[in-house]
Amino acid sequence: MVLQNTPSAMLSRHPATRLCGVLFCSLTLGLTALGMDHVTVRRQGKTSEAVGRVLIEAQDGGLALLARDGVLWLIPPEEKVTRTRDAAEFSSLGRDALGRGLLAELPQGFQIYSTPHYLICYDTSREYAQWCGTLFEQLYRAFHNYWTRRGVELSEPKFPLVAVVFANKAAYLRFSQSELGQAGESISGFYSLLTNRMTMYDITGADGRGGGRGVSAKINQILSQPGASRTVATVVHEATHQIAFNCGLHQRLSDCPRWFSEGIAMFFETPDLRGGAKRGWSGIGTVNPSRLERFQEFLQSRPANSLETLLRDDRRFTDAKQAVDAYAEAWALTYFLLKKHEKDYVAYLRTLSAKKTLMQDKPEQRIDEFRKAFGELPKVDAEFQRFFVKGR
Numbered sequence: 505m506v507l508q509n510t511p512s513a514m515l516s517r518h519p520a521t522r523l524c525g526v527l528f529c530s531l532t533l534g535l536t537a538l539g540m541d542h543v544t545v546r547r548q549g550k551t552s553e554a555v556g557r558v559l560i561e562a563q564d565g566g567l568a569l570l571a572r573d574g575v576l577w578l579i580p581p582e583e584k585v586t587r588t589r590d591a592a593e594f595s596s597l598g599r600d601a602l603g604r605g606l607l608a609e610l611p612q613g614f615q616i617y618s619t620p621h622y623l624i625c626y627d628t629s630r631e632y633a634q635w636c637g638t639l640f641e642q643l644y645r646a647f648h649n650y651w652t653r654r655g656v657e658l659s660e661p662k663f664p665l666v667a668v669v670f671a672n673k674a675a676y677l678r679f680s681q682s683e684l685g686q687a688g689e690s691i692s693g694f695y696s697l698l699t700n701r702m703t704m705y706d707i708t709g710a711d712g713r714g715g716g717r718g719v720s721a722k723i724n725q726i727l728s729q730p731g732a733s734r735t736v737a738t739v740v741h742e743a744t745h746q747i748a749f750n751c752g753l754h755q756r757l758s759d760c761p762r763w764f765s766e767g768i769a770m771f772f773e774t775p776d777l778r779g780g781a782k783r784g785w786s787g788i789g790t791v792n793p794s795r796l797e798r799f800q801e802f803l804q805s806r807p808a809n810s811l812e813t814l815l816r817d818d819r820r821f822t823d824a825k826q827a828v829d830a831y832a833e834a835w836a837l838t839y840f841l842l843k844k845h846e847k848d849y850v851a852y853l854r855t856l857s858a859k860k861t862l863m864q865d866k867p868e869q870r871i872d873e874f875r876k877a878f879g880e881l882p883k884v885d886a887e888f889q890r891f892f893v894k895g896r
């Protein structure tokens with residue numbers, strides 16, 4: 505099973521993440537007053553301007569700024585050249601301006617395909633971009649419907665949701681090297697918390713910019729193969745992260761427990777490929793076969809304190825030896841709680857959704873919040889194990 509590249513994993517590789525430690529220990533400001541901030545940044549020998557709203561300012565002058573294109577800038581004090589503020593009200597870039605900015609950043613040959621909620625930047629065939637757009641919009645509607653029916657209020661994204669689709673894996677790897685490193689070889693797509701974008705490549709490998717029936721046939725052929733469900737699941741997994749962090753279910757750069765954010769992404773990722781290129785994915789909350797199989801294997805040697813270690817911090821997800829089992833247990837716990845304790849889960853979700861940007865919880869707080877929502881850990885864990893041992 506290929507490990508998903510998660511938002512937290514992306515954050516740990518970003519060159520500016522050392523600011524996070526400064527902000528965690530020296531927060532002085534919340535949201536700034538009305539107005540647009542203009543910050544000149546000198547990074548890796550290049551000067552650029554970040555325009556948006558400063559969310560947090562550290563005592564040493566470091567900044568966290570939300571730009572008008574949705575990018576989160578973490579600016580250490582030594583990279584800040586100048587900072588000014590005007591009286592303009594903060595607003596996101598319009599679709600046209602955002603699209604032009606994206607095309608200026610990407611290699612030559614990219615185009616924009618627009619849907620109601622997405623801007624898809626692609627240099628593969630237009631038909632493949634359209635298939636991605638259909639997939640994402642289906643997921644977006646299903647995600648909103650699922651949580652709305654359970655009394656969870658979601659917001660519309662403040663920014664168009666951006667997906668960058670490369671024609672082939674080689675181009676994707678070259679572009680993503682700075683963020684993924686060697687992990688890119690085993691990751692077919694990822695969502696970045698800082699850029700707020702998904703990046704992926706054409707899974708058909710067709711590299712056919714001309715489009716037409718040949719691309720549609722190739723998509724259907726790929727989706728009919730045994731391994732297609734996992735490939736599409738990866739795309740859906742990352743798209744779920746993007747929706748969750750843009751619709752208020754999670755807050756970007758908040759201390760949302762990894763098991764929780766990953767559990768939701770895995771809860772939504774199981775694809776139904778019977779509809780071919782016109783469908784690609786449907787269904788929420790069905791059993792995730794690969795995660796279930798791995799969790800059942802893990803149960804044979806699962807430590808007595810496994811639930812506690814999953815909840816108290818994210819270390820198991822960043823340890824290569826434990827990560828696969830941590831993901832499987834996160835899916836299993838999410839599935840169990842939503843099937844057996846849905847109201848408690850929704851209340852717990854609201855608690856986590858209110859977490860503030862760059863405020864870090866202590867392990868004891870994570871445990872305490874879970875205990876208040878679901879009860880004492882030994883009792884929850886016993887029911888959790890029975891649920892999977894005796895059948896669902």
